[in-house]
Amino acid sequence: MDGHAWAKEKGGESSTDGPKARVIPKEVVPAIHVRGIQNISVDTAVSPMPSNVEELVALMKQPASKFTHGDPRDLIRIRPRPLCNICYNLDANEAPSNSSAWAQHEYLIPPGFPAAHIKITVAEQLLKAARLGCVTCAMVAAALGTFVPGWEKEETLVHIFTAPDLPVVVRLLYGSLSTITTSQSPSEFGWAWPEGAGMEFEIQVTVQDPTKQPIEFEVYRCQTPLDQLTVGDLVTGEQIKHIGTASCVSRHAASLGCFQFLKNCVETCMLSHKCSFGGHPPKLPDRVIWVTAPGGIRLIETTGQKKRAPYLTLSYCWGPVSSSTFLTDASNLQTRMAGIIYTDLPPLLQDVVDIARLLGIEYVWIDRLCIIQGSSTDFARQAPKLGSIYGNATLTIAAASATSENDRILVARDPKWETFDLNINETTFGKLHFQIRRRSQLLGKEREGGDYGKVSTRAWIWQERMLSSRTVFFTESGLRFECRAHSLWEGFGEGLRGPSWSAQLDSVSQAGWMGLVEEYTRRDITRASDRLPAMAATMRRVTKARGWSHLWGMWADVPVDTLAWQAVKYTGIHFKHLCTVRPGFYAPSWAWASLEGPVSYANVKDMDTVNDTKVEDLEVKRWDLPSGVIRVAGRIITRMIRCEVSEYPGAPAIEGVVEAEEEGLNHRYTMVGLVLRQPNDTSEGMPIIPDAALKPWTGIINGETVSTVIRVPHGDPVPEKSWAGECICMMLIRQKLRCVVLLLGRSRRVPGTWERIALVFGPDPACWEDAPRVVLDIA
Template identity: 70%
Template sequence: MGQDEATSKAVSAKGTLNVGVNPALSPMPSNLEELVTLMQQPASQFTQGDPRDMIWIRPGPVCTVCYNLDAPSSHSSPWAKREYLIAPGTPAAHIKVAVATDLLGGARRGCLTCAMVAAALNAFAPGWDKKKTIVHMFVAPNLPVVVQLLYGSLSTTTADESPSKYGWVWPEGAGVHWDVQVTVRDATAQPVEFEIYRCDDPVDQSTVGGLVIGEQIRHIGTASPISGHAGSLPCFQFLKTCVETCMQTHQCSSGGHPPKLPDRVIWVKAPGTASGIRLVETWGQQQPQQQKKRAPYLALSYCWGPVSASTLLTDASNLERHKAGIAYADLPPLLQDVVDIARLLGIEYVWVDRLCIVQASETDFAWQAPKMGSIYGNATLTIAAASASSEADRILVARDAKWQTMDLDIAEKTFGGKLHFQIRRRSQPLGKEREGGDYGKVSTRAMLSSRTVFFTSSGLRFECRTHSLWEGFGPGLTGPSWSAQLDSAHISHAGWMDLVSEYTRRTLTRASDRLPAAAATMRRVAKARGWSHRWGMWTGAGTPVDTLAWQAERYTGVRYKHLCAVRPGFYAPSWAWASVEGPVTYEYVTGMDTARDPKTEDAEVCEWDLPSGVIRVTGRVITRTIRCHVTEFPGDPAVPGVIEAEPAGLSHRYTMAGLAPQSKEEEVEVEGMEGMPVTPDSALQPWTGVVVDGVAESTVVRVPHGDPVPDRSWAGECRCLMLVRQKLRCVVLLLGRSRRVPGAWERIALVGGPDPACWEGAPRVELDIA
């Protein structure tokens, strides 16, 4: 520990510890017995200074199994900078133990850190050493060690093949050499993921030996226990500190003054009422908008759950009664907890949609919906009730025992040293936080907020537009803010595509909230980037054509099902992702390898008629036939803990021949059906209702909302508009005739992978897409 060889004396203890002692130490231990006596002293009684500066243990050989949980450069990994806000250049490693029981061999050879990990595995996954298992360890200086246990084995093969198969353009004669490593997972056993961290024991509770030996694992980060109850004092202290730190040191909300209150709020410290709770209107004929009261307020993001006649709502029949007072006992359990949180934080006002928007009133909803972004964005704090499935569930509850911390103590008998660690399951799987976390329905509205606390089953997570912080994080350790991306002046269209993919995977209580919520988010980006938007899409001159290249999420089950459905009425034009309800992705364009084969926009949007929702696109078009093969699916039983039951029903598979994909693997042949697979925007059907030049034309359209999906196989013609191309493949928009706008087209699907050569000689035409 910083001492020169010439000025130190080594004493070997049982041949396992090579201890260096500063000669200035008085009295200087002359043998093992004196050294043991010294090391067993309480650290608080060591009068020579810091024991770690006077006595040190020389490191031995590096363990070839766990690398002593340090960060070898040969195992470099970006995992840490994705999970935490750490200094640039901080080394991080991913250590893989292909046969997990090798940890036991390392422990028998005297490796302390192998023994630590093995002991932790015994606690979280008893019997792991009796099965085929793989261990992944993620390490970085001053961070908790993350350990993943997978049930299964590794299979490694090599392969050489042509890069053109993958749409890559490499020099003539070049090949691709692959070392393919496949994890063969045991589907009957769930993976285990946990973290190991140090506890900072006060010096007066430690021995000299404990402090000295502890230097061997000083690179492992520290953290603190998570409370066993979400309503405990430590939880409120954590939350209060997070909010105050953000308000005092960050610029996550505009201005240094309290926000204007929404049009209606629940006043939780209302005098003159038995419960101190009533609905107040902050704006009206007597209170102009510019004179609205300013005050801190909480907003709630939660899952409504089933609505019945007894559900507490504000509607026309009880609006005046709620303004007179609301009994605490009449509030559902979740809202009671929210009132308690507000009062403990010293905040008098709460905004809850079902009480602050007049239900069953389209007029009031139309008035309030466009303000949703500012309501959540201006809130002092949004409470995201992630652990509640409905208003009947409380969030101030005891936490499941599986999330609680366990102690991991390691004693060194010779010197009396003791290492104290703690281990706990990770609240979120590694890598999930960089996507904004997965907290179900509550995440969509929470992403609009300046500050949010997620009440999850495993702990509290605070996020503002500067950073994120889990309850129990180590001192000064924070994570990235997912919502901060929306304020960045450097956000790209590709970055926005990733956000849309994440956003549409989340659901809202009212699907009609989707565009107002997206618009509020887009206003933040527009302010930073100067872009224009409509219908949840970026519009106007300079907008890349590949923003049109969204696609419905593909279903990966045995029976093909449509994951997206058409919305009722006219909610958005067909070229906008908001025209369907369900998860969408931009993987065809964001997954292109543009480093080896740059992409080129082949089509151009030359006119945006936003009031009508019609855009005019110029590009090369060919005509092809799309086929739908409909079969009866008998159903599959569930495998407990692995897959859900797949009920019997119709299976619809769509293909299109004549697009000549580069890889034959991208073509399918199912019961005589050939061609490239197509994932439609929603269920499709043939249609002959359009007449062009006096002739009925067959086309393909989306099945309207509420109409039955065809139960027989069919085929129909569509137009194929090339959007984006590379040398070997392209992304293509499939279009059918519009039933809403005469003479226009509507999109029905997007495909990726066709050979651009199919469009050679095709004329460039103008198409109106509605």
């Protein structure tokens, strides 16, 4: 490859948004000296051997573009640096333990791609290696000092993630590595062991400082123009050629570079991928905003016109709704259709109009303007069309940096995301030139859907992203493009792409859907009644792709696993109910949608990771969609729930972990007679996490006096005194050493049926050895 080809491959355009320069000080990195010319080899068949060091230095300082003997890297070589046993020269092929999992989660790379996760547990090890001459340890230390001055004076851990042709990611954790030695049965880790069995083992765990969040940044080689490169730059660059390249991110979201990036992403997708429905312009939604209409902007109706054209959709947080909120309702519909003055639009919508015009797109669909607000009839007509509205759009704009319509997205980038130059001067040949920048997403976060601010907390926006063929996130740190083929951050290296989070619907597995439900239930929604409608179009898309039958947010095709959700445990000091019962009836008790709050499938997914066959013990015999009642067959036992209520004095906040906890009541729930195999769990009963707050109830159902345990209805007070009540336990899934159990109480809403009150993971299956198998209905 000649010098010009090399420059073209690495990118030859300079950026007007140049990085800030930082040269590693001498006290951090010792000078790299040449020991005569013994470290250099020159192909004398092609180039005459320099007679002394001065001639060699002059040769290395020549512009690379004027080198007349071919590619200087083929002619002049520096001996490889000695392998550093701390950073392994940031070379994945040299690191002792390779793991490509992190790289495959973050980038589209082939299976078996070499990647390494290097852990440095003592900061002084890194600094000592840098003082002894390790260039890459010095680079990492200097980069850490740029973002976290004084990091080496605290108890920290440094993790380095490296792979060929990828930027090096450095993670700084506050904490230490601790080794635990034990000879007890490790039930506290959720492992079930045969009675009396045990083993001695050691576990290394990272003990993090809960008050300080991890920090990640990436180091990469620069895409330097050919006319700025010297022969020495190319030759010394061979020492770190395995480190990937990237480019600067524009400092303003309205820059020409941002729009060029966005335009290229959309055009590449439309020409090369199959992300859109059909190969022709889409049919416009029933109403759209015409941003290039004669005389300005106006709302138009296209019903019955079959008009086809590219259009944008907007995904954003509405923010508080007031009398001044810009929307369309029955009172102003005709006014909106007559014309909309640009300056009357809120700042966010002005930016969306500007983006559409710059991209040459005439139409925009915005829910607040194109669905008549306050009209249940129009919402009912438009809601089933959301899948096609977002799926057919040329592009969805996700206003990640905005919290309401009054925030702009075409703004200057926050200074903390600036790029810095990192130059390691080599006294004889030239310099090693890197750039460093802080990462806005920790490694692995993209796999969970990413954290893009307020838009990542809203349930409706979850669906909008799932349905869109192409989405661009306007974040504080840069643009992120996602289609159903790949994802791409502004500033990624040439050809570097990431997986698409939204594409998983096309081939989603049951385990994958469980993960999506977990993410969805963590999101906020204004109206509890919207929880199922806000994912209905997504479920229809899965039905179309997988052929599954959906009801109440769950799948009839995998009934047992889909029933095995559990309320998320509170991470604070005392017990706190994170899920609450919704007002009215929105879903049957066996569906997670009957509650408002986060749920988890972690326990049932964990059962698939151990060498213990999972058996479905419960059989669903009938689903009744209109009533929400399911008929099941399974083994049951009757047990007592105890709830101990005590006063809680409160606790101060722990920054980054929990908020301050006011004094109040602490509820501790246990199941009497339902135990783990470990004998130490029998004394006080088995702790349980109920779906929501529970209470005992006695009343008349079908003429019979019944005592049972129920979820505390919406608006009712939670018991302030300790209590005990009876329920039935129905085995859902079993393994040899543990099982998953549904706890059920009598239903007051549908007489003759039962309602779910909790799911328990881990009891001993031996409790059901003599249990009868019965058929009952759960409402």
